[in-house]
Amino acid sequence: MTSAPLLDATRSTIEPTRKDAILRDVRAWRLARVQEQLRKHNVPAILLYDPVNIRYATDTSNMQVWAGRNPARYVMVFADGHVVAWEFHSSEHVWDGLDLDVELRGALSWTFFNAGHEAERRAQVWGAEIVDVLRQHAPGEHVLAVDRLDPFGAAYLEKHGISLLDGQALMETARLIKSSSELVLIGESLRTCEASIGRMKRELRPGMTENDLWAYLHYENIRHGGEWIETRLLASGDRTNPWMHECSSRVLQKGDLLVFDTDMVGPNGYCSDISRTWLVGDGRPSDEQRKLYEYAFAQVHFNMELLQPGMTFREFSEKAWKIPEPFVKNRYCCLAHGIGMVDEYPSIAHQVDWDSAGYDGRFEVGMTVCIESYIGAEGGTQGVKLEQQVVLIENGCASLTGCAFETDWL
Structure with a gap:
């Protein structure tokens, strides 16, 4: 994987005929990554409920946000690549057009919403089928990886001799390295995000509400084939400090800082995670605003x-840009995190948080990562949030987005 062709591929328009070939490549790559993890850990199969994991392994999508709360469809992937899918009511068509060795069945949901006080009994019916399918396709095996499972289901499987393993760890590891074709799809999502951000900036003016402005991000994402936005992180004025205020009906005032984090799941189910800080209205930012921005810009670009590649997570944390003391209390929750279909492994802790939140690992070529900064003084009235999405290449990292910073503030 070389940097120039890789980055060129992420920034080019995808022609429809080329898109079909890219999707075939991506589907094969992702399923092979799941199989590789299963074989590496001597696990015959993994049962998936998380809609993002199902999308990764099979490229099927069905009410992703709703399915994240309601476990109404599930998939079992075997180490040999065979897939058994239990699809939601009358939704078998979501599998049309996929070149996939899949056995389709009807899903049985046993949440309280669907089953009421019959939940435990229905879970037993569900569990009997899961055990039967596992033993049919992996005779003699008594181990199953699961990404998430409610108590009744876990209890049934364990009672019937199935040892359960942490499937989320396997899936996060599988999703860690992106293929060149995946990066093309990530690029398409980022171009949509950039268009959405551009629309927001064109529409930004004093007198509108935060919600008014945030709506343009959603509008442009959906208009370009995007899917959903995971958070509502847009704030202005004194709501920019501390960070993590959700978008509101506050009216934007001239001279306010306006801060946002896209967390946007765009086309093809890939996330574009970009944070920027702007000034509301014409004019120049104040000296304080410029100084906050200078620190945040320095943190992102230093890191x-x-x-x-090859650097450990601990080493990165130890050598990262040192946050000036007035801003340590309100620091962002991590220095960097993985990104793919959504926020992904790893999450890199600040050095001050290492003992309580840190874990080690190693950066590799092909990982996509978001570099984070939030600068806002404890007790302050303003803050700056910046975030840049990058890919690890042979000699460092490269930005995946050309979304502009306010360099004239520096």
Whole structure:
């Protein structure tokens, strides 16, 4: 994987005929990554409920946000690549057109919403079928990886001799490295995000509400084939400090800082995670606003320069840009995190948080990562949030987005 062709591929328009070939490549790559993890850990199969994991393994999508709360469809992937899918009511058509060795069945939901006080009994019916399918396709095996499972289901499987393993860890590891074709799809999502951000900036003016502005991000995402937005992180004025205020009906005032984090799941189910800070209205930012921005810009770009394949997570944390003391209390929750279909492994802790939240690992070529910064003083009235999405290449990392920073503030 070389940097120039890789980055060119992420920034080019995808022609329809080329898109079909890219999707075939991506589907094969992702399923093979799941199989590789199963074989590596001597696990015959994995049962998936998380809609993002199902999308990764099979490229099927069905009410993703709703299915994240309601476990109404599930998939079992075997180490040999065979797939058994239990699809939601009358939704078998979501599998049309896929070149996939799949056995389709009807899903049985046993949540309280669907089953009421019959939940435990229905879970037993569900469990009997899961055990039967596992033993049919993996005779003699008594191990199953599961990404998430409610108590009745876990209890039934364990009672009937099935040892359960952490399937989320296997899936996060599978999703860690992106293929060149995946990066093309990530690029398409990012171009949609950039168009959405551009629309927001064109529409930004004093007198509109935060919600008014945030609606343009959603509008442009959906209009370009995107899917959903995971958070509502847009704030202005004194709501920019501390970070994590959700978008509101507050009216934007001239001279306010306006801060947002896209968390946007765009076309093809890939996430574009970009944070920027702007000034509301014409004019120049104040000295305080410029100084906050200067620190956040320095943190993001210092840490981008630092990032190298082969570096451990601990080493990155130890060598990362040192946050000035007034801003340590309100620091962002991590220095960097993985990104793919959504926020993904790893999450890199600040050095001050290492003992309580840190874990080690190693950066690799092909990982996509978001470099984070939030700068806002404890007790302050303003803050700046910046975030840049990058890919690890042989000699460092490269930005995946050309979304502009306010460099004239520096």
